[in-house]
Amino acid sequence: MDHVMFNNVLRFDSEDLSGFYRVIVATKRADCVLLYRIRSLKEDPKNTFQTAKPEDGSIKKFAAEERRRYRWVKWSELEASEFKVVAIGKAPGTPAADMPLPGNHARYFETRKKVMSSFLELLVVEKAWLGANGFAKLVRANVKEHGVRRGSIYDWWHLLCAKGFVQESLRPQVHRCGGPGEKRPWGANNFRKLRKATPCVPRLKPGRYTNKERDECDLKKVRNQPPGWNPQDERSLIAAYRQAHAKEKKSFTKLLPVLIPEVFATEFVEINGVLTPVMPSEGSFPNVRSARRIITKELGAIQLLRDQTTAGHFTLNHRGLVGRSYKGVPGPGHRYGIDATRGDIHLRSSINRSWIVGRPIVYLVVDTWSTAIVGFYCCLEGPSWATAQVGLYSTVCGADLVSEIWGVPYLPSLVPSPTICRDLVVDRGELFSSRAALAADRIGWFHKVMPSYRADLKGWLEVLHRILKDQMYAFVPGAINARRKEYELRGDKSKESTLTLRAYAAVIALEIERYNCCADRRYRVTQEMIEIGVVPTPAGLWKFGHDVGLGYRKYVDGQLLIEELLPKIDLRVTRQGLFFGRLEYTGPREIVTDWTVRARNFDSFRLGAHFHPGSISRLWVPDQQNGGVIDLRLSMQAVAKPETTFDEAADFQVASTWDNARHEHSRTTNEIGINARRSAILEREKELTLAADANANKEIPSTQEARAMELEASRGAGSGTAPTQGSRALHAESGYEAQGSSRYEQMLQSAMDQALPDGAAGS
Numbered sequence: 001m002d003h004v005m006f007n008n009v010l011r012f013d014s015e016d017l018s019g020f021y022r023v024i025v026a027t028k029r030a031d032c033v034l035l036y037r038i039r040s041l042k043e044d045p046k047n048t049f050q051t052a053k054p055e056d057g058s059i060k061k062f063a064a065e066e067r068r069r070y071r072w073v074k075w076s077e078l079e080a081s082e083f084k085v086v087a088i089g090k091a092p093g094t095p096a097a098d099m100p101l102p103g104n105h106a107r108y109f110e111t112r113k114k115v116m117s118s119f120l121e122l123l124v125v126e127k128a129w130l131g132a133n134g135f136a137k138l139v140r141a142n143v144k145e146h147g148v149r150r151g152s153i154y155d156w157w158h159l160l161c162a163k164g165f166v167q168e169s170l171r172p173q174v175h176r177c178g179g180p181g182e183k184r185p186w187g188a189n190n191f192r193k194l195r196k197a198t199p200c201v202p203r204l205k206p207g208r209y210t211n212k213e214r215d216e217c218d219l220k221k222v223r224n225q226p227p228g229w230n231p232q233d234e235r236s237l238i239a240a241y242r243q244a245h246a247k248e249k250k251s252f253t254k255l256l257p258v259l260i261p262e263v264f265a266t267e268f269v270e271i272n273g274v275l276t277p278v279m280p281s282e283g284s285f286p287n288v289r290s291a292r293r294i295i296t297k298e299l300g301a302i303q304l305l306r307d308q309t310t311a312g313h314f315t316l317n318h319r320g321l322v323g324r325s326y327k328g329v330p331g332p333g334h335r336y337g338i339d340a341t342r343g344d345i346h347l348r349s350s351i352n353r354s355w356i357v358g359r360p361i362v363y364l365v366v367d368t369w370s371t372a373i374v375g376f377y378c379c380l381e382g383p384s385w386a387t388a389q390v391g392l393y394s395t396v397c398g399a400d401l402v403s404e405i406w407g408v409p410y411l412p413s414l415v416p417s418p419t420i421c422r423d424l425v426v427d428r429g430e431l432f433s434s435r436a437a438l439a440a441d442r443i444g445w446f447h448k449v450m451p452s453y454r455a456d457l458k459g460w461l462e463v464l465h466r467i468l469k470d471q472m473y474a475f476v477p478g479a480i481n482a483r484r485k486e487y488e489l490r491g492d493k494s495k496e497s498t499l500t501l502r503a504y505a506a507v508i509a510l511e512i513e514r515y516n517c518c519a520d521r522r523y524r525v526t527q528e529m530i531e532i533g534v535v536p537t538p539a540g541l542w543k544f545g546h547d548v549g550l551g552y553r554k555y556v557d558g559q560l561l562i563e564e565l566l567p568k569i570d571l572r573v574t575r576q577g578l579f580f581g582r583l584e585y586t587g588p589r590e591i592v593t594d595w596t597v598r599a600r601n602f603d604s605f606r607l608g609a610h611f612h613p614g615s616i617s618r619l620w621v622p623d624q625q626n627g628g629v630i631d632l633r634l635s636m637q638a639v640a641k642p643e644t645t646f647d648e649a650a651d652f653q654v655a656s657t658w659d660n661a662r663h664e665h666s667r668t669t670n671e672i673g674i675n676a677r678r679s680a681i682l683e684r685e686k687e688l689t690l691a692a693d694a695n696a697n698k699e700i701p702s703t704q705e706a707r708a709m710e711l712e713a714s715r716g717a718g719s720g721t722a723p724t725q726g727s728r729a730l731h732a733e734s735g736y737e738a739q740g741s742s743r744y745e746q747m748l749q750s751a752m753d754q755a756l757p758d759g760a761a762g763s
Contacts, residue, residue, distance in 0.1 A: 364465060
């Protein structure tokens with residue numbers, strides 16, 4: 001019997017004692033327990049919890065009813081009966097205790113608390129009920145002390161007995177004034193008096209009279225106001241509204257001219273064989289304001305919002321909270337999400353910085369459990385599976401390789417480095433393809449494809465793109481705010497841009513590092529995680545999950561990743577080396593030598609090679625004989641820099657052809673000039689030769705003698721001295737003077753004069 005105490009509520013189900021009772025007096029000093037019967041809603045539909053006189057006005061019956069509310073039960077009977085201790089909560093719509101009361105109700109509440117303060121004390125109530133003079137003595141004392149009516153104290157006492165012995169039970173129920181939520185259907189039998197002096201008039205509609213109604217009633221005019229709503233008209237209006245709104249989403253103002261004739265029309269006109277309702281006359285149907293209120297109250301605000309749009313749009317933009325993204329995910333590495341967006345910045349080409357290459361495509365790979373960004377990829381084309389697969393490869397291939405490709409530290413805060421996940425969340429875009437599904441089967445992850453137009457199901461991924469864009473907009477030159485509603489404020493800042501694709505990737509890597517190390521995740525940290533010192537950031541959650549064994553890590557062979565996730569090109573092997581386009585590559589000496597020997601002696605051939613579009617510095621060729629892959633590096637004699645991307649290399653190859661016509665014209669012009677000068681030399685020498693042949697004597701030196709004379713002349717010209725007399729005599733003895741002609745001597749002397757300084761030839 002420890003549960004039987006003051007202010008407790010007991011529920012009895014026996015025949016003699018049934019219903020809900022509140023304990024008023026429960027002390028072992030008395031042989032009985034005083035219980036107060038709480039009236040149920042069936043007995044008191046209005047739930048007033050107050051006494052009321054019987055309709056016949058009999059005081060005796062009223063007193064008898066009051067006495068039946070109290071029940072003295074002996075302790076022995078209470079122990080033998082079956083009961084339960086229950087709690088009675090607040091009624092729906094009850095305002096909070098700190099809600100201010102309007103008008104004078106706050107003062108009334110303070111008066112009630114002051115008068116009834118003694119009735120809230122257990123010892124005072126027990127003394128009053130167990131004393132000689134009974135409860136009435138306590139009531140009379142309070143009437144005399146506070147100057148209130150005796151009936152008010154009894155009414156407030158019944159409130160305490162019914163609702164509990166707390167001050168809040170005395171709070172005026174202002175929120176129930178007027179009967180909120182109760183319908184007042186319009187009908188001919190509803191009357192009310194406007195004033196006591198005026199006769200009763202039919203009630204046209206609930207609520208206060210309008211100014212026009214008051215004026216017409218005072219002047220005893222005929223009232224011709226719109227009628228009220230009866231239940232049948234309400235149902236007809238709602239049915240017509242739903243039927244009309246289901247066909248076409250229109251506002252209520254545009255639908256009302258269609259709804260009123262359908263509901264209240266009594267006449268129809270046949271137009272082109274179709275019965276068309278006639279608009280009812282003025283005053284025969286309710287006004288627009290009341291019709292709108294019927295629709296709003298009956299359907300509710302949420303249903304009206306649903307009716308204004310489609311089901312898919314409501315689910316995407318207006319639905320309530322259904323769960324957390326990390327709900328059901330065991331730990332880090334289990335589930336990734338990948339998505340692409342268009343970067344809000346214009347980039348410049350690394351080949352020629354005066355070229356603007358447009359806005360990039362950025363892929364982000366996010367871990368669901370830790371919310372850490374585990375991978376990214378920037379490119380100039382896409383989105384497509386060809387670019388998305390590179391983003392996945394950049395996530396799982398290892399930080400060292402990607403750092404070498406982009407030239408910046410790649411996500412150093414993620415320890416351990418990410419591997420392939422178990423589930424990959426994708427939308428119905430580039431990853432919803434047969435090639436992506438085939439790669440998932442071969443590598444070993446499960447595709448989680450989101451429904452169409454349901455970006456809200458991966459909002460944790462969508463919002464990270466917005467965070468990165470907002471971080472860059474205020475600090476990076478050329479960044480634009482493409483999500484602004486004002487088109488004129490978005491602006492074109494392409495001329496202010498300074499970043500190349502490689503520099504933009506470096507900035508993206510820094511912003512991701514900032515997010516992984518600085519984003520606040522204190523709401524995810526539990527008490528146990530605080531005890532072991534978990535850092536409340538995405539990188540801290542990633543490390544904690546793997547340290548305690550919650551992480552998912554799976555090794556995949558590097559060759560399989562390269563063959564499945566990197567794009568493929570044809571590498572041309574010739575006797576000159578290994579080429580992709582105009583780019584030359586080198587590799588292991590034995591392998592390159594073997595390939596070039598085959599190309600020189602048999603014919604050039606092609607090999608399938610995989611590449612990372614972020615850099616032209618490396619290629620990977622699968623080794624069909626020995627297994628594994630052959631790593632090829634860009635040759636030092638290549639025409640492009642290693643940090644150039646493949647897209648920029650393609651631009652370079654195309655741009656290099658722009659001046660082909662100019663170069664061809666220059667070559668042609670030079671060849672024409674050279675040919676002209678050569679022709680002039682040949683013509684002059686031809687004339688001289690013909691003249692010499694015409695003047696030559698019959699005796700001509702042999703070729704050997706002529707060659708010796710030519711060498712002697714060349715030596716003399718080189719030493720700066722003319723041929724000596726001895727050499728001339730030698731030539732004369734051999735018949736030179738006899739065979740030579742004066743013409744030849746003149747030519748020789750002229751050549752020497754031109755070759756030697758002034759005066760040297762004659763000395």
